[in-house]
């Protein structure tokens with residue numbers, strides 16, 4: 001091979017190597033381009049998520065604006081504002097939150113006589129109370145009367161079965177219940193029979209009936225739950241300041257079995273708020289204490 005031929009061979013090799021480098025570079029560029037094309041949809045998804053997040057955050061800032069608007073109206077957040085006046089011009093803010101239960105008894109000599117009045121017999125359906133005179137807190141009676149009158153206007157036969165009970169009356173009822181428990185199960189000790197009786201009839205001094213702020217309606221029986229009176233009370237009692245005091249759900253707190261017939265006056269706006277919050281009186285008083 002001559003020197004000239006060797007030189008040409010070197011040039012050809014360099015051209016070939018350059019060509020290969022260019023081809024490889026072109027292939028690499030193609031791969032990168034293809035890769036970017038393949039991964040672009042992910043990028044779009046990510047952008048989509050981003051816009052989702054930004055729309056969520058704008059949503060939450062809307063919420064913040066809403067709640068700050070609520071705050072600027074002067075009421076506590078989440079607490080609806082209630083009117084000052086109930087049906088028949090009744091004071092909706094009038095309140096009676098005295099707590100009486102197994103842990104908060106009234107003294108044996110606790111006497112409400114000065115605050116009591118006798119319910120007109122036409123509002124009672126219990127012949128015993130018609131004879132001895134059914135009594136109720138005189139400030140609560142206008143609310144109870146308005147409620148019964150309204151039920152009557154709706155064609156519902158709502159009556160007071162058992163209102164105020166003195167300590168002696170409670171003792172008689174409780175002793176009768178203890179006897180009944182022992183008759184049903186003679187193996188019970190006195191303490192066991194009393195404990196069992198206490199879930200049905202309050203121990204003397206621990207009955208809400210002692211306060212003159214509570215009453216049983218129509219009957220003291222589970223069958224009340226199947227009556228139109230119960231249905232009417234479920235819908236309307238709070239408008240007159242009464243709550244069903246003992247639900248099955250709250251028995252662990254109240255210590256009393258479900259009593260569909262027992263209603264307690266707490267005040268119109270308190271009754272509405274208790275029902276809205278789903279609280280029994282024990283819970284509501286704690287809630288008020290925490291939020292005062």
Ligand SMILES: [Zn+2]
Pocket residue numbers: 209214215216261262263
């Ligand atoms: Zn009762």
